[in-house]
Each structure stands twice: as structure tokens, then as C-alpha cells.
Amino acid sequence: MAKSSSPGAIERGFLACGRELQEGREVVVRSPWDQSVVGTVREASHGAVMEAVGSLERSLAATRKLSAHERKRILLAVAEKIAAQKEELARLIVAEAGKPLKAARVEVERAVLTYTTAAEEAVRMTGEVLPLDLLKGNEGRWGMVRRFPAGPVFAITPFNFPLNLVAHKLAPAVAVGCPVLLKPAPQTPLSALRLGDFLLEAGWPAEALAVMLLSNEDAEFLLEQEERLKVLSFTGSAKVGWKLKQKAAKKRVLLELGGNAAMVVHGDWGDVEGVAKKAVLAGTSYAGQSCISVQRVYVERAVFDDFVAQAVKQAGRLVLGDPANEETDVGPVIRESDAERIESWVDEARAGGVTVLAGGSREGCVVEPTLLTGTRRGMKVLDEEVFAPVLAIEPYDDFNAVLDEVNHSPYGLQAGLFTRDVGRIFRAYETLDVGGLIVGDTPTWRIDPMPYGGVKDSGLGREGVRYAMDEMTEPKLLVMAV
Numbered sequence: 001m002a003k004s005s006s007p008g009a010i011e012r013g014f015l016a017c018g019r020e021l022q023e024g025r026e027v028v029v030r031s032p033w034d035q036s037v038v039g040t041v042r043e044a045s046h047g048a049v050m051e052a053v054g055s056l057e058r059s060l061a062a063t064r065k066l067s068a069h070e071r072k073r074i075l076l077a078v079a080e081k082i083a084a085q086k087e088e089l090a091r092l093i094v095a096e097a098g099k100p101l102k103a104a105r106v107e108v109e110r111a112v113l114t115y116t117t118a119a120e121e122a123v124r125m126t127g128e129v130l131p132l133d134l135l136k137g138n139e140g141r142w143g144m145v146r147r148f149p150a151g152p153v154f155a156i157t158p159f160n161f162p163l164n165l166v167a168h169k170l171a172p173a174v175a176v177g178c179p180v181l182l183k184p185a186p187q188t189p190l191s192a193l194r195l196g197d198f199l200l201e202a203g204w205p206a207e208a209l210a211v212m213l214l215s216n217e218d219a220e221f222l223l224e225q226e227e228r229l230k231v232l233s234f235t236g237s238a239k240v241g242w243k244l245k246q247k248a249a250k251k252r253v254l255l256e257l258g259g260n261a262a263m264v265v266h267g268d269w270g271d272v273e274g275v276a277k278k279a280v281l282a283g284t285s286y287a288g289q290s291c292i293s294v295q296r297v298y299v300e301r302a303v304f305d306d307f308v309a310q311a312v313k314q315a316g317r318l319v320l321g322d323p324a325n326e327e328t329d330v331g332p333v334i335r336e337s338d339a340e341r342i343e344s345w346v347d348e349a350r351a352g353g354v355t356v357l358a359g360g361s362r363e364g365c366v367v368e369p370t371l372l373t374g375t376r377r378g379m380k381v382l383d384e385e386v387f388a389p390v391l392a393i394e395p396y397d398d399f400n401a402v403l404d405e406v407n408h409s410p411y412g413l414q415a416g417l418f419t420r421d422v423g424r425i426f427r428a429y430e431t432l433d434v435g436g437l438i439v440g441d442t443p444t445w446r447i448d449p450m451p452y453g454g455v456k457d458s459g460l461g462r463e464g465v466r467y468a469m470d471e472m473t474e475p476k477l478l479v480m481a482v
Contacts, residue, residue, distance in 0.1 A: 260385050
């Protein structure tokens with residue numbers, strides 16, 4: 001494989017409450033494309049972690065007193081810094097995550113929106129006044145409810161959106177005045193460190209932020225025994241997320257986990273070519289490494305053959321290869337072990353009688369966009385989260401039955417629906433066990449201010465800036481008898 005153009009190798013310590021510490025186990029960050037060294041960071045020692053937790057706890061007295069105006073100013077300053085370094089940040093994402101450049105640029109734009117939205121919400125989070133003179137003898141009583149920062153947040157982020165998913169932890173926490181200990185993915189820590197730099201440069205108190213790689217043992221210790229951290233906000237796999245929740249004891253827990261996103265295409269929509277193109281792009285963008293990547297596509301039988309033909313045509317147009325190239329659509333998955341797993345799942349499906357309509361092979365970490373049909377329950381490519389550019393396309397005859405088929409999944413994050421019938425739309429809205437139903441687009445569509453999260457194995461609580469702010473605060477009641 002040709003070497004991609006990327007930033008020179010970066011050597012960074014972790015941010016620990018205003019200091020950049022250099023001790024700890026060395027972690028080498030490598031490009032998923034060509035395995036070149038992107039940077040070197042350090043895993044924090046247990047002592048450094050505990051020192052940081054103490055600093056975060058002490059800083060709460062100051063962060064909770066920051067005015068809404070000051071929090072807004074800090075967040076807008078971070079948004080401006082991200083926008084000013086858009087291309088540099090995009091190429092850093094390409095280098096450490098293997099995300100195609102055009103997708104990395106979109107991620108940077110989304111991070112700007114995330115911080116800008118948080119700045120606006122910081123001054124919009126209001127309380128309410130309650131009449132309490134509802135029974136005789138309570139005349140003159142009234143109540144006021146305000147939200148206060150719950151305390152230091154322990155945030156854990158994945159590799160697939162190393163800038164914007166970090167922003168979805170840091171920005172809401174700053175907006176409500178919560179100190180943060182952020183554990184980024186070890187594959188992609190450099191983007192997180194840059195966001196930490198931006199926050200400190202913007203004026204967020206240094207003692208109120210730590211961006212650290214932690215050992216799994218230290219992470220579990222913090223969840224099980226460290227009561228000074230009040231909130232766990234985790235984005236990652238369902239297996240890990242639910243395990244962490246069991247260990248989180250008395251903490252508030254926000255989980256944004258995996259998915260197995262389905263979309264339903266009814267024949268009344270028309271524009272089969274356009275919908276097929278959307279489905280393939282939504283299932284293969286960033287090599288399918290998103291929890292809302294399209295994985296299952298159910299198409300009404302009357303238009304199924306046409307849809308399949310158009311989907312195969314679209315898959316054949318995609319450009320594979322070096323993520324730093326402007327034209328690349330599908331780059332590598334994050335690790336070769338993941339590519340091997342994906343290949344084995346496809347081979348297993350093929351051996352089980354599934355027809356491979358397109359793709360089905362890999363070269364190194366690059367998995368071909370793969371379209372399958374003839375899948376059935378019990379196959380990993382249909383039941384599990386494949387996290388790859390692999391789509392199962394199946395026909396259906398009955399709309400109610402296909403809704404049941406969509407629900408036959410342990411996951412319930414988002415679903416997509418293409419129909420022009422309002423009755424079907426509301427039937428799907430009421431029936432589908434998902435956190436969000438997207439009509440007229442794929443389940444992969446997301447805008448950052450919206451509530452985002454799922455049910456069943458897909459998580460607990462909601463992200464999306466304002467909704468994460470609610471998760472990181474506690475309502476407090478004041479009753480007045482005058």
C-alpha cells in the first residue's frame with residue numbers, strides 16, 4: 001500500500017489538569033492505512049490518575065460558579081479554533097482513524113456545530129417556577145427548580161469519530177459547569193488531546209480537565225471505587241458499555257452503544273435509484289464503522305429487483321483505497337483483526353447459502369463494499385452489529401411483518417423509512433423499538449443537536465447537546481413559604 005499523506009509523527013504526553021505529563025507506558029498510534037507511526041502518547045500511571053481525580057473534585061467549586069456568559073464565551077472560542085484549523089484537524093483524523101478525507105472534513109464541521117450549539121444552550125438552560133398552593137393551608141407557597149452540575153464526569157469515547165464524539169462529551173460538560181476526565185480511544189487519542197488544548201486556551205480552568213489514556217484496570221477502579229466521579233458518559237460497544245454500567249455503582253450513567261440499523265423501502269416512494277444510492281453510501285461511509293451505518297435493507301418486492309440492480313451499480317462506483325486521497329469513498333477499517341472478522345462473517349454467510357451481490361473480499365484492512373441477499377435469522381451478518389461496509393438487502397410483501405422483522409434485533413438505535421403514506425409512517429413510529437425513526441432518509445442521518453440514543457442493547461439516555469446537558473445535571477427544588 002502506498003503511504004498516505006498525513007501530519008508528521010506527534011509525540012504527546014497526556015493532559016492532566018493543566019500539565020502535560022510524560023511518564024507512563026508508551027502507546028504508539030499507527031495509521032490503519034499503512035501502519036506508519038502517526039504519534040506516540042503515554043498511558044497515565046495510577047498515581048497520575050488519582051491526582052487528576054482529586055483536582056477535578058476540587059475544581060467543581062469554581063466551575064459551577066462560572067457564569068452562563070463565560071461558559072458560552074469559552075465554547076464559542078473552541079468552535080472558532082476548530083474552524084480555523086479545519087484542514088489540519090481533518091488530516092489528523094485521516095491519519096489516526098483512517099477516515100476518508102472528505103468524511104473527516106464533515107466531522108470537523110460537525111464538531112464546530114456541536115460546540116456552537118453548546119454555547120447557545122449554556123445560556124438557554126432555564127428552570128421553572130411551580131405553584132405549590134394546591135391544597136388548603138398551603139397559601140403563599142411556591143417552588144423554583146434549577147439544574148446544577150452533577151459533578152465530575154468520566155467520559156469514554158471510541159475511535160470512529162475521534163473529534164466530534166469527544167466534542168459530544170466535553171461541550172455539554174463545559175456548558176453546565178462539570179469538570180471532565182476524558183479517556184479517548186487508544187487508537188485515536190491525538191484529536192482528543194487537540195480539543196483539550198483548545199479548551200484550556202479558551203479559558204476553561206486547567207484543574208477541571210484531564211485527557212488521559214487509562215489502563216482498563218484503572219478505568220474499572222474509577223467506576224467501582226471512586227465516588228468523586230459522579231457521571232459516566234460512555235460511547236462504544238454494547239458488550240463493554242453494559243459491563244461498565246454494572247461497575248458504576250452510584251454514578252449517573254449515559255450509554256450510547258451499538259446498533260444494527262435497518263431501513264424499509266416501500267414501493268410508493270418512487271426514485272428507486274436515489275434511495276439505493278443513499279442506502280449504499282450510508283452503509284459504506286467510513287467503511288461502515290458507525291453504529292447507525294445501514295446494515296439491513298428491506299425492500300417491497302415490487303421494486304426489489306430494480307433496487308438491487310441500482311445498489312450493485314452504486315457499490316461498483318465507490319472508490320477504495322488511501323483515505324488521504326480526495327476521491328476515496330471507502331478506506332480501511334481500524335484494525336486488520338477487524339477486517340479478518342468481517343471477512344469470516346461474510347464467508348460464513350456465503351457458506352450458509354447467502355448470495356453475494358457485490359464485493360465479499362478484502363485487501364489488508366480495506367474491505368470491499370459488500371451487498372448480500374438471502375440472509376436469515378441466526379446469521380451474524382443479519383443479527384449482530386457488523387460494523388463494516390456490509391449490507392443485507394431482502395424483499396418483503398407485508399408492511400406490518402417487515403416492522404416485526406426490523407424489531408427482531410437486540411439493538412434499537414435508529415431506523416430509516418421510505419414511504420409517502422402517513423398511516424404507514426405513524427404505524428412505524430409507534431411500532432419500531434428504536435430511539436429515532438428517520439423518514440425520507442437513511443437511519444445514518446444525524447444532526448448533532450437532536451436527541452440521539454437507543455433502546456434495548458443500544459444504550460441508556462440520550463446524547464445531542466441539550467439532552468446530554470440534562471444527563472450531566474441534577475434538578476434541585478427550592479420551596480418558599482411567604
